[in-house]
Amino acid sequence: MKTEMMAAVLYGKEHLRVEPVAVPRIDDGDILVRVKAALTCGTDVKVFLRGYHARMIVPPAVFGHELAGEIVAVGEKVRKFRPGQRIVAANSAPCQQCFYCLRGNENLCEDLLFNNGAYAEFLRIPARIVEKNTYLVPEHISDKDAALAEPLACVLRGLEETGVRPGDTVAVIGLGPIGLMFVRLAKVHGARVIALGRRQTQIERAVRLGADEVISTSDTPDPARAVKALTGGYGADIAIEAVGTPATWEQSVHMLRRGGTVNFFGGCPSDTRISLDTSLLHYSELRCIASFHHTPKHMRRALDVIAAGYITAHDFVKGEEPLANLLEVMRYLTSHNGHLKTAIIP
Numbered sequence: 612m613k614t615e616m617m618a619a620v621l622y623g624k625e626h627l628r629v630e631p632v633a634v635p636r637i638d639d640g641d642i643l644v645r646v647k648a649a650l651t652c653g654t655d656v657k658v659f660l661r662g663y664h665a666r667m668i669v670p671p672a673v674f675g676h677e678l679a680g681e682i683v684a685v686g687e688k689v690r691k692f693r694p695g696q697r698i699v700a701a702n703s704a705p706c707q708q709c710f711y712c713l714r715g716n717e718n719l720c721e722d723l724l725f726n727n728g729a730y731a732e733f734l735r736i737p738a739r740i741v742e743k744n745t746y747l748v749p750e751h752i753s754d755k756d757a758a759l760a761e762p763l764a765c766v767l768r769g770l771e772e773t774g775v776r777p778g779d780t781v782a783v784i785g786l787g788p789i790g791l792m793f794v795r796l797a798k799v800h801g802a803r804v805i806a807l808g809r810r811q812t813q814i815e816r817a818v819r820l821g822a823d824e825v826i827s828t829s830d831t832p833d834p835a836r837a838v839k840a841l842t843g844g845y846g847a848d849i850a851i852e853a854v855g856t857p858a859t860w861e862q863s864v865h866m867l868r869r870g871g872t873v874n875f876f877g878g879c880p881s882d883t884r885i886s887l888d889t890s891l892l893h894y895s896e897l898r899c900i901a902s903f904h905h906t907p908k909h910m911r912r913a914l915d916v917i918a919a920g921y922i923t924a925h926d927f928v929k930g931e932e933p934l935a936n937l938l939e940v941m942r943y944l945t946s947h948n949g950h951l952k953t954a955i956i957p
Contacts, residue, residue, distance in 0.1 A: 612684070617957065618673045618731035619937045624662030627938050632673065632731070639688040640738025642745070644680035644698065648754035649729035649955045650928060651944060652677050652762065653787060659941045667702075667725045675729030675955070676702035679748060679757035683733070689741060699757045700736045701744035701764070701910045702726050718768070718904040730937055732957045744907045746914050755924035755954050756917050763913040763922055764905035766792040770800065771909075772902050773849055773874045777801030782838050782847040782866045783822075785854035785877060786813035787949035788927045793851050793876075795820040799921055802849075805841055807834055813949055820926060835865035846871060853877050857885045864888075864897065872898040928952045 618632045637643050658664045658674055668674055679699045682692055692698065705712050705720035712720050728734045736745055748757045766789060775781060781797040783790050786808030797804050798821035806817035807826045814825045826837045839846050846868035852859050855877030863873050864887060879885075891897065905913075916922055929951035932940050940953050 613732075616732035617934055618728070619675065619934060620671050621659065621662065621668065621674050622671045625659060625942075626662065626670075627659060627941060629935055629937060634733050635728075635735035637684060637686050637735055638738065639686040640741060641686045642682050642689060642692055642698075642736045642741050643684040644678075644700065644734050644736055645683050646678050646680045646729055646731060646734055646957045647697075648679050648758045649675045649957065650677040650755070650758045650762075650952045651940060651955065652952070653789070656941060656944045660945060666723075667727055673728040673731050675731070676727050677758050677761045677952075678729035678734065679754040679760075680734065686738070688738075692741070692745070692747075697748040697754070697757070698736075699746050699748055699760045699914065700726070700734075700740055701761055701905070701907070703904070704737075704740040704743040705906070706739075707743070717906040723904075730934060730955055730957070732934070744910055746911065748914075749918050752914075752918055753924060755928050756922075757914070758954070759917060759922060759924060759927060760910060760913040761905070762789060763792060763916060764909040765789070765902070766796060767912050767916070768905050768909045769793070769851065769874055769876050769902035770796055772900055773851065773872055775800045775802055775849060779803070779848040780805065780842055782807065782850045782863070783817075784828075784834070784850065784852050784859055784863055784866075785949070786810075786817050787853065788952050789876070790851075790853035790949075791816055791820055791927065792922065793853060794822050795922060795926070796916075797851075798822075805838055805847060807838075808949070810949065816926070816951075835862055838866040842868070845869075848872070849874070851876055855879050857883045860885045861887070864891070864899070867895070867897055869895040870897075871895075872900065875899065875901040878903075924954070928954050930954070931956050933957075 705717035709721040806822035852863040
């Protein structure tokens with residue numbers, strides 16, 4: 612077994628180096644995984660630009676969190692897995708004992724254990740994640756398909772929290788990979804989907820994934836009015852904001868019918884604020900929610916959705932790059948917001 616590996620180490624704001632580091636050592640309950648595919652993510656781009664993540668990354672650190680791999684070693688106390696098996700591991704695991712876990716909010720766990728380091732040849736999966744949030748990959752699923760499980764789990768939880776039903780009209784604002792997953796799964800749930808995006812390529816992808824109507828926000832001065840025009844003047848039953856800007860958070864509320872629901876799914880920059888019309892919220896009985904992260908239940912469900920073929924890398928991953936090219940990939944993604952994912956192959 613090698614003692615040294617290549618890994619992408621984040622040292623600070625836009626300071627990333629692919630360099631030799633020690634292969635992680637594992638404890639009794641851990642497993643060591645050879646990373647077969649690690650996918651780029653909007654969160655990783657934000658971490659690259661900011662040089663840290665308040666809850667997940669303290670530089671210098673290896674980062675990346677969407678992965679599929681093959682087990683190369685297991686700790687002495689591991690019974691669920693063995694070397695040679697293909698797995699997908701979530702980037703977190705709840706304690707299942709705290710105030711929030713006992714109330715069904717495992718994503719808000721007071722001791723939520725995060726794990727990063729997928730942009731590397733090998734990754735240690737800590738015991739709690741091994742036990743609570745690691746899964747075998749069915750043989751017919753590719754590594755790139757399997758690596759979509761983590762972001763898909765977030766989307767599945769968002770749809771569940773929003774309460775999408777067959778026949779609903781769902782407006783999805785933002786057509787990056789996450790927004791496109793919402794488009795696809797809302798259609799699977801039997802909804803009518805109105806997709807709103809800036810770029811023609813995004814709009815074309817949304818149509819391929821099932822969007823019934825599309826609105827180019829670059830060409831439409833009032834997207835909310837455009838949504839209402841497509842719904843007989845009423846508005847959408849559900850609006851899902853998948854951009855993460857205060858402007859689109861505010862905009863999404865005005866796309867709703869009376870009694871509608873908005874999910875503020877996209878995370879805005881820290882310390883930002885929005886203004887909401889209290890009369891509109893009150894007299895129209897609007898329901899405003901936000902969804903953060905995922906739970907083990909949603910990770911399991913995500914892998915089932917991928918196994919069934921509803922979500923595939925073909926629609927969400929554009930190309931492969933070696934680990935050595937990660938810095939160039941990150942720089943490209945910083946200027947191409949909403950671009951499809953790239954599979955990094957260590």
